Amino acid sequence: MLTVELKSKDKMPLYEQLYLKIRGLITEGELAEGEKLPSERGLAANLQISRNTVTLAYEQLYAEGYVEVRPQSGYYVNKIDRINSEKKEEFTDIKNESVNPEPEYEYDFSPFSLCKESFPYRMWDRLYRQCMRDRGEELFNLGERQGDMKLRVAIAKYLFGYRGLSVKPENMIIGAGTGYLLQLLEHLIDEKSIIAMENPTYMQAYRIFSSLNRKVYPINLDENGLKVEELKRSEAKAVYLTPSHQFPTGVVMPIKRRKEILGWASGEDRYIIEDDHDSEFRYKGLPIPPLKAIDTENKVVYLGTFSRTIAPAIRIGFMVLPDGLLKVYRKKLAFLACTVPRIDQAVLTEFILGGHYERHINKARKIYKSRHDKLISSLKVFGDKVKIMGGNAGMHLMVKFKLDMSEEEVVSRGEKSGIKLVGLSKHRIGENPEGGEAYILIGYGNISEDRIEEGIKILAKNLIS
Missing domain, CATH: 1.10.10.10 (Winged helix-like DNA-binding domain superfamily/Winged helix DNA-binding domain)
Known part of the structure; x- marks a missing residue:
C-alpha cells in the first residue's frame, strides 16, 4: 500500500x-x-x-x-x-x-487564491458516487470530442439564466481549463495575424500566445478599458479582452467602448476573445452583461472556466465559437478528443442541473463580499496614502500606495513581514509606464476577515511607521 x-x-x-x-x-x-x-x-x-x-x-x-x-x-x-x-x-x-x-506566508493576499472552505465537498463526493453507480460503464467509453452534450446544454442554460446569454451548445467546446482552450483557439486564427491584448493583462494568456510564436500587440488602457484607436493601428485580426471586470485593474468597459470594439470587428475577418473569468462575483448592482450578449455579427469568442468558481483542480473550461471559427475547428481540429475525463463532466453536469452550483456561487459571493468590505475598511489605516481601484467585484483590489517607495520595495517589505503581495508590473507586457509608482494587487479569496485586518495593520506598520 x-x-x-x-x-x-x-x-x-x-x-x-x-x-x-x-x-x-x-x-x-x-x-x-x-x-x-x-x-x-x-x-x-x-x-x-x-x-x-x-x-x-x-x-x-x-x-x-x-x-x-x-x-x-x-x-x-x-x-x-x-x-x-x-x-x-x-x-x-x-x-x-x-x-x-515557494516561501510560506502568514498572510496570503494573492489575487489568485480561492475560498476552499465554501466548496461543498460532501455533495461533490455524493454526485461522483452517484454518477459512477448509474453511468459507470458508459463513462469509461470515449465521449463526444467537443465534450458531452449534456454538459454543454447545462452550461448553456446556466449562461442564459445568469448571464442573459443565448449560446448554442453545438458551438461550445469543453476543455481542461482556459489555457488549453486558448491553445486550441490559436490554431483557428490565421497564423500570420497579430493578436492584440490589453496591457496590463492576464499573463497566462500572453504566455500561451507568445509560446506558440504568435505576435502579440499590447494595447494600453484608459479609464474605460482598451484604447480603440491603438487597436485600429495595431493591424491585429483578434483581440483578447476581459471587459466585464478587466484583469488586473478591475476596469468595467462601458457600453460605448464595447460597441466601438464590435465596430472594429464588423465586416472584417476579425474576432474578439472575451474571457469572462469572474463574472459571478459582483457585490454592488447587477452583474455586468458580457460583450457576447450584444454581438449581432457573431464576432465574439466567449471563454469561461469553473476553476475560478469551484476549485483550481476542477480543470474544466468552455469556449463558445462563432460560426465562422467553428467551421475552421471542424475542418482542422475535430479529430482531437475532449481533454476532460467524462466522470468529471458528468459530476459537473449534475452539480449544475441540481442547482448546487448556483447555491455554491451564492454562498461564495457572500463570503467574498464580506472579505472585500473588510479589506476596504482595513486599508483606512493608511488614510490618504492609498487609492483603491477595481472594487465591488472579483477577488482582489488594485491599490495605489502613495508613498515614497517603489512597487518592488512595498512587495519586499510585505514579504519580510510574512505578507504575500503581487505588484501590477507582474501582469504588464513590456516596460512599466507607471515608473516608480507602487500599484499592488491585494487578494482576499483565501484569507479570513480577522487575518485581513491583522495583515493590513502589520503592513501599515512596516510601510508608514
Whole structure:
C-alpha cells in the first residue's frame, strides 16, 4: 500500500499535497510504468483521509497524463520520460517544487487564491458516487470530442439564466481549463495575424500566445478599458479582452467602448476573445452583461472556466465559437478528443442541473463580499496614502500606495513581514509606464476577515511607521 506523509494543518489542501507526492514518485521513477495505484477507497483508509481527497488527486494526475484509467480496473502509471544528465536544466521547475518551494506566508493576499472552505465537498463526493453507480460503464467509453452534450446544454442554460446569454451548445467546446482552450483557439486564427491584448493583462494568456510564436500587440488602457484607436493601428485580426471586470485593474468597459470594439470587428475577418473569468462575483448592482450578449455579427469568442468558481483542480473550461471559427475547428481540429475525463463532466453536469452550483456561487459571493468590505475598511489605516481601484467585484483590489517607495520595495517589505503581495508590473507586457509608482494587487479569496485586518495593520506598520 502506498504511504505518503500529508500535513493536515498545512495551508495547501490535502488533495494537492497527495497529488504532488504521487507525481513526484512517478517522475523520480519510484512508481514504475504500468504499476497500479491503490484503490481510492483503500488509499483513503490507509492515509485516514476522505475518499474524495484521493479522487481529486487521482483525477489531476489523470488530467495531466501521469496515469491512465483502465475500465473496471483502476489507475495505472503512464510511461514518463525520465531526466537525463545532459538535460537537467530543462526540468528545473519539477526539481524546484521540492527543493526550493515557494516561501510560506502568514498572510496570503494573492489575487489568485480561492475560498476552499465554501466548496461543498460532501455533495461533490455524493454526485461522483452517484454518477459512477448509474453511468459507470458508459463513462469509461470515449465521449463526444467537443465534450458531452449534456454538459454543454447545462452550461448553456446556466449562461442564459445568469448571464442573459443565448449560446448554442453545438458551438461550445469543453476543455481542461482556459489555457488549453486558448491553445486550441490559436490554431483557428490565421497564423500570420497579430493578436492584440490589453496591457496590463492576464499573463497566462500572453504566455500561451507568445509560446506558440504568435505576435502579440499590447494595447494600453484608459479609464474605460482598451484604447480603440491603438487597436485600429495595431493591424491585429483578434483581440483578447476581459471587459466585464478587466484583469488586473478591475476596469468595467462601458457600453460605448464595447460597441466601438464590435465596430472594429464588423465586416472584417476579425474576432474578439472575451474571457469572462469572474463574472459571478459582483457585490454592488447587477452583474455586468458580457460583450457576447450584444454581438449581432457573431464576432465574439466567449471563454469561461469553473476553476475560478469551484476549485483550481476542477480543470474544466468552455469556449463558445462563432460560426465562422467553428467551421475552421471542424475542418482542422475535430479529430482531437475532449481533454476532460467524462466522470468529471458528468459530476459537473449534475452539480449544475441540481442547482448546487448556483447555491455554491451564492454562498461564495457572500463570503467574498464580506472579505472585500473588510479589506476596504482595513486599508483606512493608511488614510490618504492609498487609492483603491477595481472594487465591488472579483477577488482582489488594485491599490495605489502613495508613498515614497517603489512597487518592488512595498512587495519586499510585505514579504519580510510574512505578507504575500503581487505588484501590477507582474501582469504588464513590456516596460512599466507607471515608473516608480507602487500599484499592488491585494487578494482576499483565501484569507479570513480577522487575518485581513491583522495583515493590513502589520503592513501599515512596516510601510508608514
